[in-house]
Amino acid sequence: MRVEFELLGHVRAFLDGAEVDLGPAQRQSVLVALLMSASPDVQMDRLAARVWEDQPPPGAAGTLRAHISRLRRTFRGALQIDRGRLGYVVHTDESAIDVVAFRDLVARARDAEDDVLAADLFGQAMTLWRGEPFAGLSGEWVERTRSALQRERHAARLDHNDVRLRLGRHTALASSLAEEVAAHPLDERLRAQYLLALFRSGSTAELLRQYEDIRVSLAEELGVDPGPALRALHQRALSGDAGVRRAVPVGFGCHLPSEVPDFVGRADEVVELTTDPPHLALISGPAGVGKSTLAISVAHRLRPRFPDGQLYVRASTSAEALETLLLQCGVVPSELPSGPSARTAMLRGRLSGRKVLIMIDDLHDAGQITDVVPGTPDCAVLITSRSLLATTPMGRRIRLKPLRERESVEMLTSLVGAGRAVTESAALRDIASACGHLPLALRIAGARLSAMPSAPLVALAERLRDHRARLDELDVGVASVRTSIGFSYRRLSEDDRTALRWLGVLSANDFTERQLSTLSGRPDVSRTLERLCDAGMIDPSGPGTGGEQEFRMHDLLGDFVREQARRIPPEVRRAGLRRLAGASADVAPRPAAGRTWFAREPFGSSAAEAVTRGRHAEAG
Template sequence: MAAEFGVLGVVEARIDGRSVELGHARQRCVLGVLLVEAGRPVTMDQLIDRVWGANPPQRAAGALYSYLSRLRGALAGATGVEIRREPGGYLLTVDPQVVDLHRFRGLIRLARAAEPDRSAADLITGALQLWRGDPFAGLDTPWLAAMRRTLLGERFAAELDRNDVLLRLGRHGELLPALTAAVAEHPLDERLAGQAMLALYRCGRQADADEQYRRIRRSLADELGSDPGSALRRLHEQILAADPALDVPAADPRSAVPDAPAGDAGNPVAPPVVAAPVPTQLPADVRAFTGRAGELATLDRLLVTPGAEPPLTVALLSGTAGVGKSALAVRWAHRVRDAFPDGQLYVNLRGYDAEQPVTVADALAGFLTALGVRGPEIPPGNDERAARYRSELTGRRMLVLLDNASSVEQVRPLLPGTGSCLVLITSRDSLPGMVAVHGAERVNLDLLPLPDALTLLRKLIGTRVGAEPAAAEALAAACARLPLALRIAAELAAERTDVPLAELVAELGDHRVRLDLLDAGGDPRAEVRAVFSWSYQNLPDAAARTFRLLGLHPGETAHVDAVAALTGSTASEARRQLGVLVRASLVQAGRGGRYSMHDLLRVYAAELAAEHDGEPDRRAALTRLFDHYLSRAEAAMGTLYPDGATVPGDPDEARAWIEAERPNLAATCVYGAAHGFYRHTVALVGTLFRYLDAAGPVAEAATVTASAVAAARAIGDGAAQARSLSQLGRLHRRQGRLHEAAATYRQALFRYAELGDRAAEAQVLRNLGSVDWRLGDYRQAADHYRRAWTLYEQLGDDAGQADALVRLGLVDARLGDQDQAVRRFESALELYALLGDRYSEAYVLSLLARQPRHPTGLERAAAHLEQSLAAVRRAGDRTAEAYALTDLAAVHARQGRLTEAAGQLRRALVLHQRIGDRASEAEALNDLGQVLRAAGQAGEARTRHGQALDLAEEIGDRYETARAHDGIAAALRDLGDAGEGQQHLDRARRIFADLRVPAAPAVELPA
């Protein structure tokens, strides 16, 4: 009997066209996992993790045996289908073509290789027609949620591929309505915006295409602090120039212009799911690359044909410094980039930099950002980041290039968990652990063979190699046949065309003798140092000084303005000297006026600076650099957050400067705290904090702020220390690191008390109470709020008193004392009315409206909140908007306006996620789950409560954890799964009992 299976929607099975009863949710989860892994064994531990997540029941294995037995019975008689136990785990034997997921992927692979375009369009259309909704609809575990995101990304990528094909076929008119709707829903997707721009242009709407570009440019600047990519900028230029290359023949009648834009259509096409970004981080390919044919062929053999997912492939290029590992890795990566359509990730780990190696945390944060994870969503800990990184790569075919790794420990957390990716590592060390544990294929790079070394010299200096073959061979030998040394020597030879090669070789020999490097045991790195010295000695004095001081720069790249600051020169003079260094192959020029150095050259330059430039001169150079970054940062922040005393500037330029320099600013702060530039570090972090806090990544902001704490301690600046500690506490709280936040706030509180700054002390007490609140320590929270209220009263701060009263009222309500809570809210309401604070007044009205026995009218509360919502939107305050939406949803829920409440909570969730307020996100998810269940949508309610549970457990918010369990139990009862629901209900009751609070929901619903 023929069988068909589906996971692209509700998990289902059909035998001879008849639906098969698959049992309850957990049992369907088991089948879903086996279908995804069809033909591959899944271990018992993997099944337990994927079906229950981090909290399996005590008898999970027994439950799985029961589920598998029932599934075998349900599928009995299906031809070619079997669930069997193997040494590697449980395996579902099934033809992939009868599983919609694998059929979808197969059709997409065929489409991407198909010609002509009409065939590709038909294949993609057929693949997309297999989708019946969200994958695994109605099921929710962490693994399924991650797989769901991956599959939705694959679907969107397929939709974008179809858009490209249809545009090539001239069917822009047919596409335009869907493209317009999709761009409105996803304003930051550059590929989608480009497709819409091209369709608009081809429909004769050039002005609209130009406006579309301006919209995404503004959106990218506002949301990400970045500009459109080069491809989108080029398309915009072509549109403005009416480039004929953009035109296509209108052979297909469906390319006609639609009568009305998509927004006016009666039945607009639903927008696609947000596409996963396709990062392209590879450095530029190497000029005049020579040789390494055997090594390239070895790497080529590591490529696997797309199909069933293989184990993870890891290649390791090892060899001495300067032998060309990075050049070979980059050359091969560019050769095979088309085999990795989901993108290429790159990081220079700087593993041999004694002071500034890239940490695992920073490398993961960079990769997650490139993969589209917003800064506030990047987890705080290395393990959590690595897990999120692996989840983001699941099912994606990507190349990961880890350059200059020093140890297995630096690399292991950066390995994907999926065989669809390939990892290429370069290291001076052999990293035996990578081979023994991870099965890495090691490719050892030796010195260039003499013919290849001569070929490289010939490419770089031309016919002189043929004219002086003996001297050319001697030059290659003097450079130890190392590509880095050969390039530097060749550039010097190219500059001195009037000097015979033989004379240059003799000169190089003299330098090697003077440096006493010939007896270095045959270490090729010694030969490289000799070539460095030879090239350096031939530099003009100004260029030599620039080279030495550039080695002191803490960052990986330096803008010409920063180099000017280091050298105490003008930007034009610095650019001239950098040009000399670039021509000598001692410095590499990058985009946007930025320059970098090979790590060996950086170390050599720093050694020369220590030898030739005294400590006062080096200190002065770095002081100028710190002053430069501080003054530019102050100007940029003054533009972004004007206070009336700053000269107006261009916010786009200010934001672009901070984003471009952020790695250098972070490195400079950390370096300054470690090397005695304490006041600069404190000032720079204090200047940048508001931007780093708002723009993220929060983890990077925490690292930078911690450097300010250390610097303030070193100089005994109590005020700076207290301020930095308070800021660091806020960042810990935003990351969900509640215990660390509490400890940091307590340190800040002690410092402010020493300083006698009672206003700041009250603020920290209030923040400390908020951490206690999230941790479920309500009595400790109330104590901190009362102490804050006392200080505010002594200071005559009515707004502070009102805030403390509100927070005390929240504690009362949480502990079940509704009457006391109402009295505090009413007292706060009077103060806010006197102050004219309409937003806070509306918030308190919403709190009163949630109290069942309070007479405050719901209509009055809703009216105030709607006014506040409009005001904060006009001000662009996204945090206040998220809170106002949540409060308004609570009032609307009590009024029975459930559809409106659900919509407001969904919008609030988006804002909370962008801001990074994870605690508020968990609360809003629970509120949304409760509203959805009241509206009869138990399945989605279960999903939302499940998301809240994962988040609340991660950050340690026990009350929201209990609410999530309670909500899941109610939803499961509605769905007919009372057994599992009782387990969640029991957990909720235990937590509420431990907290000593009543199990009251945060959103009051109509009776």
């Protein structure tokens, strides 16, 4: 059971993604005091002092025991709070606490040798903040801890600002720094960053006003002059020193996410996409097949060919995509046009005459492409989508399939370690097969195994053989095969979702148009199958034994739609199975396999028996 804690804002907790009720503020304070302790062994008197501001009332120990008892029941074993020799010992995955995750990301960003990676890590750290820490809680210890965390955040922001300035993102940075300067008016390092961003953006008048503002503030409130660094920057800006500007890279900088370090396979696709890259290229494929990972890797390889910048946007609405791209091009928010046509014109104007690569991740509406594709042939756009986007002209299309077995084993080996992989090579291949060689599933399985270094691989391999529980096993909270497939499923129309649910009544993942039509009672399902192919939910698999076109679902999608098939009322399922059982023998592409067409209990076992003992008995 996965537990997650959010302390950087209102105190919240989640069990397997569902928020739990933490009770009154005092109980939340107890939880915060336990989670924020530098030592896992929290003494009773120290815990009481944190909750009651060094003045615990009579009976405080009993109240604490009651709160801790309720917390144990709330988390149902996912958060263990044991009584130790001196107090309480807390056992939980520290990475599930947003404060710990924030500190880890900041530390990794500060250690990163690459500024693009550092900026990405700092950005991830900042997104964890949802407001002031422990919002709504009070007390002296809470206030002290809250202030310390806010100081950590401010220090991280300053380091992040330095990285963004080195990357040439000064125009976008100047706008956000204005708010930070207002909140920290006497911070000379912050003000120096703001002055540098203003100078590089050509706002010399505002630079001079800001310098005078901090000079007067420091003199009136602290009785000091600006420090040497701030004075030197002011003088260099006044003299037009080119050295102040020299740090600005040509173009818009790199906004791509960092590469996945253990990227494997896809050698042919990488060559195809990096050799003479077209103006518009599409990587499509089903959920979890690794489209984004491939595209990011390719985009980084193409950086030298597009020296004026590499932009990145995760597809949402056209308006949001345009805004993101314009901000990455250095447009300040106050200068953004209001209408989409004006924004498109501004983006194309910014890109004109430049060599820029744009990556659009997870596009699901072909209409979004028109607004963001640049008009200049020197730019390129790399798109990932679960859909084929069949009506959109593309210079190159790549339809990703699951990895080969060798590549799947290589990925798992990189995650679990070569020693375990060699010792239990057969179990590793079984895990790869049970994951359907789908990169997302492999990564989740690898993450689970790496978190249990002493556990035998065969244990997970055995659990993954159970199709009914396989999707439960391929879930680590932050990554889930069921969630990923569910996102694609919810994008479909209700008619198409209904068709998939009917396919879940079958136990096999191969089927024909006539099978689906007969089972669902819909005379024409050809357009439905076209839409499901376009959405990446199914694939044509060639003609069957009788020459009829067959289709195939990925094994994990088959597990998902069998879960969804439970939504079909039992009597409706049985009627569909009776229709299929009564159909002529040529409905089935492989009659000899008739016994496997129907789902396991509770889906229509009587109909399956009717097939095997009735018309199709001769095939058994």
